[in-house]
Amino acid sequence: MSLDDVLARIDADLDGATDRLLELLRIPSISTDPAYKAECDRAADWLVADLASIGVKAEKRPTPGHPMVVGHVEGDGPHVLFYGHYDVQPVDPLNLWDRDPFDPAIEETPAGKVIRGRGSSDDKGQLMTFVEACRAYHEVTGKLPCRITFFFEGEEESGSPSLVPFMKENAEELKSDVALICDTGLFQSKTPSIVTMLRGLLGEQLTITGPDKDLHSGMYGGASINPIRVLSRIIAGLHDDQGRVTVPGFYDGVPELPDEIMEQWRGLNFDHAGFLGDVGLSQPAGEQDRSALEMIWSRPTCEVNGIIGGYTGEGFKTVLPSQASAKISFRLVGTQDPHAIRESFRAYVQSMLPPDCTADFHGHGASPASQMSTDHPAFEAARGALSDEWPEDAAYTGCGGSIPIAGYFKQILGTDAMLIGFAKDNDQIHSPNEKYDLESFHKGTRSWARILDALAKKA
Amino acid sequence: MSLDDVLARIDADLDGATDRLLELLRIPSISTDPAYKAECDRAADWLVADLASIGVKAEKRPTPGHPMVVGHVEGDGPHVLFYGHYDVQPVDPLNLWDRDPFDPAIEETPAGKVIRGRGSSDDKGQLMTFVEACRAYHEVTGKLPCRITFFFEGEEESGSPSLVPFMKENAEELKSDVALICDTGLFQSKTPSIVTMLRGLLGEQLTITGPDKDLHSGMYGGASINPIRVLSRIIAGLHDDQGRVTVPGFYDGVPELPDEIMEQWRGLNFDHAGFLGDVGLSQPAGEQDRSALEMIWSRPTCEVNGIIGGYTGEGFKTVLPSQASAKISFRLVGTQDPHAIRESFRAYVQSMLPPDCTADFHGHGASPASQMSTDHPAFEAARGALSDEWPEDAAYTGCGGSIPIAGYFKQILGTDAMLIGFAKDNDQIHSPNEKYDLESFHKGTRSWARILDALAKKA
Structure with a gap:
């Protein structure tokens, strides 16, 4: 067999591959x-069955939360582990979707065909690029090109609470020569990339309580503390006039970028105006004197992801609420310590509380940033394979999102991880009308076939 | 007949009166x-039918919103108009109710029997005290004690959009010698009072839009403007360190209280600690150097009644929302101009907007404060009648709430209005588990019988 036969099989089976993905997206x-x-x-069961159809003995493995799917296949050459996640983001606001988010379809658009539906890009579509590449190998050669462990998670969109314990308990089983993670995108929607810098993530749900019941603002307005006002003052105080986060010690462990990385990033010719213009913005809103690319790849943030308090229905209600709450998250870089920042944030909030108010905190995840070493020969092998498939050469890039599993592979298993994905910036992941370009799905699958071929030859 | 016969009839028919109120509360x-x-x-229809049962020819009168109910009965002596409202507040948060808010019942409590349900106090229970007093007159004497116009509104809890146009269009029909309004309470839950100062109310719904769609905080966090943060900064900036409202010109027309009124209020021995302690608070949170009684009766406020933005469901979602919005209201005193304050507030918000953000405003009501003249002899007649019914003598008081209709009677119809009500501070109006003491309902009904008797004799 040759790689060309596998690529030809991928091309011939694109409709079948798409149908399988649509099935998964319906869950x-x-x-x-x-x-x-x-x-x-049900999504985990579907994956177990699909892996069985390409000769992989996989199992649904229980956790205190949603199950993992783990499958193994023996083979010659290096041992690679592939990671993806089968869970998806919530779909609200539902009224902004043009179709039922779980009734996916192929849509024709001016920019080409897209697969529309929740999870099409993040991460079911991406996960299936690897599975479909393996299927092509299986159908052409009767086996997979090397020893592979499949490792699918179902809690990535909710902070991966079971991931670290599971990796620790099954460390021997999950060790491999290199880990492959498909949950990232093409740089600027066209340049294939291997992500080597990932931000960490810390989430906090904060609830402020003032009076012990909702009050009438006619009877108590002026005399009672208002928790919405207290919460607003806390949020307003989280940034200074320069856009810097004010939580004490927040910038401990935030490195300045080495000149060579700055140089490499400048060479990417990032389209700052287009990046912001795509979402109706004209200028970066973060720290002054930083470019948008720095802001999202190498600078930490503090954002409010949700806020609610008082009456939010139709019309007006002159209530003074008892409570108001916000979901606040921090993106972390370098060696920022999520646990130290959590404590410092909570102390800041307590220091801002007026009399008669209390604050309750609920933590959601705390993962540090990750930085990959590109010394492992698999990195250059994969970069060559990606450059062969796409019109532009592949690049090493950063990523503003948080995919803590890359760090866990190194810390817990001692395995280097490569983050390779085919999403585009306009895929609307986490938003209404999420999509995955059919081109991403097709060329993504072909990319994995090439990478597996290169890795197998390298060994 | 004597007043005593009417009072005896009220006592004998308390169960019947309660059953009728429960029927109305179920709507x-x-x-x-x-x-x-x-x-x-349906509530308006119910009232039309109930008025017919006491010989009052009433009609449901259409408006662009909910209908008015207007009824007339001829009679000797002075012409009084009675106003109440049959609409009620929303019931959320529903999970904090101990019973279905629209399945009302009489409950035994350590402090006596209460009528529990939405609207029991505000304002259906209060409205029915007057109707039941009239019913007793009708049953004992075959007629009402004087000429009466009944005027019930169905939009009081949503800013009374149809009220002023309706009063203007029907000014001749609604004119009377004095207007009686039952939508206030006993002072400190025990002293009968006639309210002579009422705060005005201005409502604004504010929506901030940043990016044109919800974004992923991993992809855009740091670079995109966050409308929740912008809204929080706007809200935080509405008050200074002394608790004063910062909207330019806000205090234009806010008078200092005359010494004699301050003196009279001090004589009421307001239980500041109990007022705040009842709702879990220990100190007044408003302007420094003002007592809580001043804050709620004679000082203006700016409060946030609701806020929402981003993801507010279970768990966490790292979204950067496109929009965030708040419901903000101002309580007004003296001659503060609601329209000027609305414009000034909107200009303040515009001045706080960073690049790439827009603000949308939606106004909800704009009524100035009211100050009654107590020169009309009906005031002293009513004060005497109330003092006869209750253990403590009646007082002239202020009210932190906004009942703009009192001002409209004067401005549009040239009629003085008396605000007399029997609610208690712990009735939880606008909150879960609203109630009306059976004593308020019973003695309130008896109070109106005495007031009507006194007014009829006065003429």
């Missing part, structure tokens, strides 16, 4: 909402 | 939510 596996627990389970 | 006439439009209509 509403929203991990953060307990109402969808059974659906997460 | 979920929430005016602010369009989903309850038909229920508001």
